[in-house]
Amino acid sequence: MDTQNSLDGIRLENLTVNFDEKFTLCNIDWTIEPSQHWVITGTNGSGKSALAAILAGVGEITSGKIEGVPKNIGLVSFEAQAELIANELKKDDADIMDVISLGTPVHEMIFTDCLDPELATELVEKFGLTSLMDRAFRKLSTGETRKVMLIRALSNKPDLLLLDEPFDGLDADTLAMLQAHLASIIETTPMIMVLNRFDEMPDFITHIAYMDKQGDSAGQLKYTVNRQDDVAYNELYQLLHLKTTDLDVPEMDESEKPPALDPSQPLVKLTDISIKYSDTVIVDKLNWTIEPGKHWQLSGPNGCGKTGILSLITGDHPQCYVNDIFVFGFQRGNGESIWQIKQYIGYVSTSLQWEYRVSTSCRNVIISGFFDSIGMYSRPSDKQKKIADEWLALLGMTDRADQPFNKLSYGDQRLLLIARAMVKHPPLLILDEPCLGLDDMNRQLVLALIEKICAGSETTVLYVNHHAEDKIKGIENYLAMTKNKG
Template sequence: MNNIVIENYTAEFGESFTLRDINWIIEPNQHWVITGTNGSGKSALSAILAGAGEKLSGSISGLPERVELVSFEAQAELIDRELKKDDTDIMDVISEGTPVREILEEGKADNPDFDADLLEELIKKFKLESMLERSFRKLSTGETRKIMLIRALVNKPGLVILDEPFDGLDVDSMTMLNELLQSQIDTVPMVLVLNRFDEMPDFITHVAYTDKGQLHHTVDIKDEQAYNDLYQLLHLKTTNLEVPETDDSDRPPALNPEDPLVKLTDIKVAYGDSKVLDGESWVIEPRQHWQLSGPNGSGKTCLLNLITGDHPQCYTNDIFVFGMQRGNGETIWQIKQYIGYVSTALQWEYRVSISVRNVIISGFHDSIGMYTKSSDRQKKVADQWLKLLGMEDRADQPYNQLSFGDQRLLLIARAMVKHPTLLILDEPCLGLDDINRQLVLALIEKICNSSDTTVIYVNHHAEDQISGIKQFKQLEKLA
C-alpha cells in the first residue's frame, strides 16, 4: 500500500453537514481510530475514503482499488434493499429475501482475490453454519453486523473501514472479532470509527479526533502525553440531570395495580425448523426494573417485539400485557400507548423527513412521523429535551440529515417523552460517544430511581450497568 494523502479536502454530506479542510496522511502499516463526539464528522471522515460525500475542493490520492466500508448506514441500506424485494414480487408472493450464504459470497464473482477458505474459516469461528440458508433480513442486529464484517474481510480489500464494529455484538463475538482483526493487520490496513476508547484494539497505532466537521488532532499512540490529553477530552462527566416533565393531558387509562404489566407464559417462536424461543416465561411487575441479556441471536429483540405487538407470532402465544390478553380484540395502539421504545430496528424504520423537534413530539403519539397537530405543551416539553441533549439550536433541522448517534439520542428522548408505563431500551447507547452515553445512562438511572416508569434495558457492555436495575433475565441461544 502507498501513502493515502488527503489534502485540503472539503466535501458535503446532504444539505446540513460539511467536512472541511481535511489534511491527513495514512501510511503503510498504520492502523487508525477516528473518534469525536456525535455529529462531529467521524463517520464522514471515514466515508470519504470509500468515495462518499460530494467533493467541493481538495484531493485524495493513493487509495487502493478495493475499499470495504462496514457501517450502520451500510447495514441499513442492505436491510432496506432486502425489504424492497417485497415491492417487486408478483402474484402476491412474498419474498423470503436473500439467504445469508449469498450475502456472504456477493463479491465472489468479480473479485479474483475473494478468499473462500477464509470465509469457511470465519463461518465456523462465528458458528454461522445453522443460519446460512436463513433470510438475511430475519437475523438479529448483531448477527447482520457479523455477516457484513465477514463479507468485508473475505473480499480482501486494500483498505477496510469499520464504523463502530463492536456495537451490537455480544461479549464473545467482540472477543472473536478483536482476535480476527488482530490476525489481519499484516495484510490489510484498517481505519476504525469508535465512540468508546476502552474498545480500542491493541494494534491501533494512531488516533484522529474530529470536531464540527474538521480534523483537529492526529495522535501517535506512542506519544503518551498527547494520547492522555485526548483521552481526558473524551471523558467529561455529566451531572445534575433533570428529566423534563411530560404532557399529562392525554394519559392512557389507569391500570389495575394488582396486575403484572407483562406476563409471558411458555413462549415459543420459530422460523421454519429454526427455533428462536422455546418455553420462555417472564413476569414483569410495576416498577420492577429488568436487564435483559444474552448472546446475539438468542431472541432478545424477538421477546421484546412480542411485548410491543410488533411480532406476528404474538397472537399464537400466551401473552398478557397491561390488563389485556393478546388475541382478544385489542388493538396494537392500545398496547403502544403504555410503551416507550427505542431500538436499532426502529432507527432503521424511522426514515421520514421531519424536524428534530417533531421526532420527539411523535413519541406522544407512538408514530413514525407526525400526523397529528402538536400542542403548545408538547412543543415546550420537546424543547426541554432538546436543551438537555444540547440540540436546542437544531430544533427545525431535518432528522434524516443528522448523524447516526444524534438520531439515536433523539429516539431515546422520543421513547422517554411521555413518561411511559413501560420503557423498553434495546441497546440504547449503541452509536453514542462517551459524553452522550454517560448522559443516557444517567437519565435511565434517574428514571429507575424516581418515576413510575418500569424499565427493560438491553445491553452488551458490563461497564454500562444501571444500579437501579435489580432484576436480570438471561436468554441462551438455541442450537
C-alpha cells in the first residue's frame, strides 16, 4: 500500500481484500478526491465498516491496488474501540506483573503524543470529560470511551478522518456539538464516515458510497453518488429505505376483499398445456402448479411462451378454453367470468405502464388499484387513503404523494404500479418483466420491493423475467422455459 503525507487523492482499483477469511470485499473501484467528504452506507453485513477499514490498513489485499492513503489517519470505530479496551485488560495479567495495574488514565490516553493539546483540552471540556481525566480508561462507559477516541482522532491533526458510526450513543447536545466541529474543519480535513441512517448525514457530505451484499461472506461497492445529483441521490435514499426499513407491507381494506379461496387448493394448476398457432407449437404439454405462499420465478428467452402462459392464467388468451386450466377454484370453461378470475390477480407489466398516461397524483395511482382503474373515477374511503399513504411511506415517497405520476422517473412509476397492484393483497401478484427498461439503480429498487412483498404478505408472487440467474431473496421455485424448436 502506497502512503503519502497529504491527501492528493486516494484510488482503489479492482481491489479485493480478505478479512480473516471470514469476509471479502470484491472488485472495489473507488476514487476519493481531496475536496470530497464521503458517507459509506448500505445494508447490514454488506461491508461498510470493512471498506473504511481498508484505508486504515486492515485486511489482506489479494488483488488490485490502493494508492494515495495518507500516513496520519484519525480512526474512530467499534473495532478500534474494542482493541483499545482489550489492550488495557491485558495489563491485568497478574501472572507476569508484581503489582495490580490500575490501567491507563484518560488524560494519558488523550495527551500522550497529542499534536494539538490546545484543541484536545477544548474538546475534553465540550465532551464533558474534565472530571474523568484521572479515571482509568477501561473504567469508562462505552459512550465515554467513544468520546475519548473522538478527541484523540480530532486533536492529532489527521490528514484523513475515518469515522465509523461516530454519532452512535451521543446525546442530542453532544451530537450537535460534534457535527458543528466537524463542519468547521472541512476545508482542511477530508472525512469518510460510515452511517446507517441518512438523517444523520452532515450537510457537508459531498458523496455517498453504497455497499451491497454478494452472498453471505462478501460485499461490493455497488454505487457511488454525487450528493448534488438529486435524481441519483433520491434513488439511493429509496433503495436504502426499502432495504433497511422496519415498515411492513401495509394491510388490506377488508371491505374490498374478494370471496375467500380454499387454502387446500392450488392457486393455479396447468395440465398438459399447449399453445400453438397453425403448425407452430409455442408451448408443448406444460404441467405447472402454483400453491399458495410458494413464490415462483418464470424465466426464458423471447418467443418461449412466457406471456402466453400468463395470458392463460388471467383468461386473456383465446386458447384458454381448449386447455386444462384450474385457477382460483374455477375449472376454466365452466361458466366463470373473466372478472371472477381477475379479482384474485395483481398484474404489473411494461405495457400497463405505457397505458397509464393519465395525469393523476402518486397517491391516486395507488388508490386506483382498489378499483382496477387507470386514473381515479370513484371517491376513495378514508381507509383507502390511509393505506395508500402507508405504501408511499414504504416506498420512501411520502413527500411526493401529490406529485403528478407522469412527471416521475420511469423507475418510480414502476414502484407505484407495483404498490397499486398490491393494495388489495391479491392472492397472486404477476410481475411481468418488472425491471424491463430500468437502469441498474432502479432495477435494484424494484427487486428490493419484491423482496419486501415476498417476506411480508399473504400474496404469492410470480416474477417473470429473461434471466434465470437473476434471483430474488424469498423466491425459491423456478420454471425455466426454453424456445420450442419444433
